[in-house]
Amino acid sequence: MVMEAETKIELRSVRELEYLDRSLDIYTHSRTSEIHPDIIRKRLYPPVVVTDKRIVWGFGIIRSARHLGEELLLCNKTGEEGMFEALKLSLELENRPRKYSWFEKVRIVKLSSGKNQLDEIGNLVEGKDDPEWYKRVLLFESLPETLQHLVEEEKLDLKTANDVKGLPPGVFDTIAEGKITFSQRRIILRLLKEIAKRDELGDKAVLETLKSAMKHKDPVSYVERLRYPELTGMRERFDSLYKKYLSGSKIRLYPPPYFEGSDFTLQFNFSGKRNFEKKIEYLEKLKGVIDEFLELLR
Amino acid sequence: MNFSNYYGRLFDRIYVTSDVTEHPATIRATERLKSLPLHVIGTKKDIPSEHRNSRSLFVTSPVGNTVDRCPGTRGHLCCNYLTIDLYIGCGIGCSYCILQDYLNFSPITVYVDTRPVIERVKRLARINSDGVIRIGTGEVGDSLLYDPLFEISGELVKSFSGLDNVYFELKTKTDFVDHLLDINNKGNAVIGFSLNPQGVVTGEEGTAALIERRLEAAERAVEAGYLVSFHFDPIFRYDEWQREYFDLIDSIEERYRIPQDKIAWISMGTFRYTPELKDKAEERKIFLEEFVPSRDRKFRYIQKVRSRIYSSIRQRIEEHYPDVPIYMCMESDTLWNNVFGNNPYEIPKLSDIFKPVRGL
Numbered sequence: 001m002v003m004e005a006e007t008k009i010e011l012r013s014v015r016e017l018e019y020l021d022r023s024l025d026i027y028t029h030s031r032t033s034e035i036h037p038d039i040i041r042k043r044l045y046p047p048v049v050v051t052d053k054r055i056v057w058g059f060g061i062i063r064s065a066r067h068l069g070e071e072l073l074l075c076n077k078t079g080e081e082g083m084f085e086a087l088k089l090s091l092e093l094e095n096r097p098r099k100y101s102w103f104e105k106v107r108i109v110k111l112s113s114g115k116n117q118l119d120e121i122g123n124l125v126e127g128k129d130d131p132e133w134y135k136r137v138l139l140f141e142s143l144p145e146t147l148q149h150l151v152e153e154e155k156l157d158l159k160t161a162n163d164v165k166g167l168p169p170g171v172f173d174t175i176a177e178g179k180i181t182f183s184q185r186r187i188i189l190r191l192l193k194e195i196a197k198r199d200e201l202g203d204k205a206v207l208e209t210l211k212s213a214m215k216h217k218d219p220v221s222y223v224e225r226l227r228y229p230e231l232t233g234m235r236e237r238f239d240s241l242y243k244k245y246l247s248g249s250k251i252r253l254y255p256p257p258y259f260e261g262s263d264f265t266l267q268f269n270f271s272g273k274r275n276f277e278k279k280i281e282y283l284e285k286l287k288g289v290i291d292e293f294l295e296l297l298r
Numbered sequence: 299m300n301f302s303n304y305y306g307r308l309f310d311r312i313y314v315t316s317d318v319t320e321h322p323a324t325i326r327a328t329e330r331l332k333s334l335p336l337h338v339i340g341t342k343k344d345i346p347s348e349h350r351n352s353r354s355l356f357v358t359s360p361v362g363n364t365v366d367r368c369p370g371t372r373g374h375l376c377c378n379y380l381t382i383d384l385y386i387g388c389g390i391g392c393s394y395c396i397l398q399d400y401l402n403f404s405p406i407t408v409y410v411d412t413r414p415v416i417e418r419v420k421r422l423a424r425i426n427s428d429g430v431i432r433i434g435t436g437e438v439g440d441s442l443l444y445d446p447l448f449e450i451s452g453e454l455v456k457s458f459s460g461l462d463n464v465y466f467e468l469k470t471k472t473d474f475v476d477h478l479l480d481i482n483n484k485g486n487a488v489i490g491f492s493l494n495p496q497g498v499v500t501g502e503e504g505t506a507a508l509i510e511r512r513l514e515a516a517e518r519a520v521e522a523g524y525l526v527s528f529h530f531d532p533i534f535r536y537d538e539w540q541r542e543y544f545d546l547i548d549s550i551e552e553r554y555r556i557p558q559d560k561i562a563w564i565s566m567g568t569f570r571y572t573p574e575l576k577d578k579a580e581e582r583k584i585f586l587e588e589f590v591p592s593r594d595r596k597f598r599y600i601q602k603v604r605s606r607i608y609s610s611i612r613q614r615i616e617e618h619y620p621d622v623p624i625y626m627c628m629e630s631d632t633l634w635n636n637v638f639g640n641n642p643y644e645i646p647k648l649s650d651i652f653k654p655v656r657g658l
C-alpha cells in the first residue's frame with residue numbers, strides 16, 4: 001500500500017523562507033534569472049516545496065521573488081516523508097530536463113532515497129533513461145569546491161575534473177582566472193597532473209609550475225614541453241633544420257606524425273621553368289644534409 | 299607443492315561444465331582443490347554474474363579455433379607465432395597486463411580437453427614440413443601458473459615431441475617447471491621466461507616469481523633437457539634502465555648454467571599499452587614516460603628512443619650469445635631497419651622462425 005503524504009498549499013512570506021534555509025543561494029541554475037516576472041507575480045509557478053525544517057525545492061523561484069520584491073510565495077508544505085513525491089511533482093511541473101545545474105542535481109539526489117527513486121526521477125532530470133546519471137552527480141559532489149565551480153560554469157568537464165582532483169586546490173583558482181579556452185584548460189590540468197606525479201612535485205612546486213605556464217605566451221606549449229621534453233626537442237630540431245635549409249623555399253616538408261614511421265612528406269608547387277629549377281636547387285642542397293632530418297627517426 | 303594452500307588462496311570456487319567432469323585433468327585439479335565449492339554447470343552462461351571474475355576457476359572444453367595466429371598488430375611485423383588457448387586469464391596481476399583490458403569480468407578459464415589442439419598441430423606440422431612452427435600457450439595467460447594443478451602442458455609436450463618442426467613454447471613468469479622435468483620425450487619443447495630487472499618485477503609484476511627463481515627454474519629445465527627462451531618484454535625505460543637490463547643480461551651467463559645452444563630464441567619488446575589500460579593504471583609512474591600513439595592505437599616510447607633501447611639490449615645480448623636468434627615483438631619495419639638493418643624475413647638467423655605458417 002502506498003501512503004499518500006499529507007500536503008498543504010499555502011502562502012508564505014519570502015523573508016520567512018530565506019530565514020528557513022540558508023542554502024538558498026547555493027542551488028543556482030542558469031535559468032533562474034530567466035523566470036518571467038509575470039510567472040512570479042501571477043503565481044503561475046509550481047509551489048515551492050517546504051517542510052517545517054527546510055526548503056525542499058523552488059530556490060530559483062524564491063530568488064526571483066526576492067529580486068522582484070514580491071512578498072508572498074505559493075508553497076506546498078509537506079512532511080519530511082512526503083518530500084520525494086512533492087519534489088517529483090515540482091520537477092514534472094517545471095519540465096526543464098537537462099537544464100538543472102550540478103548543485104541542483106546534488107540536491108535532487110540527496111532528496112531521493114534508494115535506486116528506485118533515483119531511477120524514477122532520472123528521466124525528469126536528464127530527459128532520458130540513464131541508470132548512471134546519479135553516479136555522475138555523486139562524482140561531482142566528491143570534487144573540491146573550486147573544481148565544482150569550474151564544472152558548474154562549464155569551464156571544465158566532469159571527467160577531467162575528477163582525474164585532476166588530486167592537484168593542490170590553489171591550482172584550480174589559478175586556472176580559473178586564466179584567459180584560456182576550455183580545451184586548453186583540460187590539456188594543461190592533465191599534463192600538470194602527470195608532471196607532478198612523474199617529478200614527485202610538492203604542492204608549492206605544482207602551483208609555481210602552473211603560474212609560470214600561465215605567464216607564458218602559450219601556456220599549453222609551456223606545459224607540453226615539460227611533460228614531453230624529448231618530443232618537443234625533436235619538433236624544435238626539425239623546425240630549426242627546416243629553417244636552416246628550406247626557409248623561403250616555399251617547399252613544405254612534414255615528418256611522420258610523432259616521428260613514428262619512416263616517411264617524410266615533401267610538397268611544393270611551381271610555376272614555370274625558372275621557378276621549378278629554383279625548387280630543384282633547394283632539393284639538391286637538401287640531398288646533402290638529408291641525414292640530419294632522417295636522424296630524427298633513427 | 300601444497301596445492302590447497304597456494305591455489306586455495308587464488309580461488310573461491312570452481313565451475314566445471316558437465317562434459318569434462320570425468321577428464322583426468324579436471325579430476326586432478328578438483329582433487330587438489332577439495333576445499334573449494336565445486337559447481338557442475340551446462341555452459342559458461344550458468345555462472346552467476348557476480349562470480350564472473352578471476353576468483354572463479356572455470357574448467358571446460360574448448361570452443362572454436364583453439365590454434366590461431368598470434369594476433370600481431372596493425373602496421374607491425376608479425377613473427378608468425380601460433381597460439382593455443384589453454385589457460386585464459388591470469389592471477390599474477392602485472393600492472394601493465396593487457397589482459398585486464400581484454401578479459402575483464404571473466405573467470406580463469408581452463409580448456410582441459412587437448413585432443414582437438416593436438417590433432418590440429420599435427421596436421422599443421424605435416425602441411426608445413428618444410429618449415430618451422432612456433433606455437434605457445436602464453437598469449438592469453440601465463441602458461442605455467444595453473445599448470446601444476448592440471449598438468450595439461452606435459453600432455454602437449456609429449457604429444458608434440460615427435461614433431462621435429464614444431465617448437466612448443468610454455469611462457470611464464472613463474473618458476474613452476476618441476477612437474478615437467480621428468481617427461482621423457484620433450485622434443486623441441488621450449489620453456490620461455492619473461493625477464494625484467496628485479497626492481498621492475500617487484501614494482502609491476504604482481505605475484506610473479508623473483509627473477510633469480512625464474513633463472514634457477516630455467517637452469518633446471520635445461521638440465522632436464524628442455525630448450526629455454528627469454529623474453530625481455532615489456533622493457534621499461536627509467537633512470538637506471540640500461541645498467542639494470544645490462545646487469546640482468548650479464549648475470550644469465552655469469553651465474554646460471556644455460557649454454558647458448560639450449561636457448562631457442564630471445565625476444566625484446568618495449569613497454570606498450572592501449573589507451574584503455576592507461577585509464578585504469580594512470581596513477582603509475584611507468585605510464586608517465588614520453589609515449590606516442592602508433593598505428594595500432596597502442597602507445598609506445600618515441601621511435602628514436604625505442605631504436606636506442608633495442609640496439610643496446612641486442613648488442614649486450616649478442617656479446618654473450620652471438621648465435622641465438624634475437625627478435626623484436628610487435629615492431630614496425632622501420633624499427634627492424636634501425637635496429638637490425640633489415641627485416642626479419644631477410645635475416646638468416648630469423649628467416650626460418652618468421653616464415654608464415656600455411657594451413658590455418
Ligand code: SF4
Nearest residue numbers: 388390391392395439
Ligand atoms: S603474467 Fe602475463 S598474463 Fe599474467 S598478469 Fe602478467 S602480463 Fe598478464
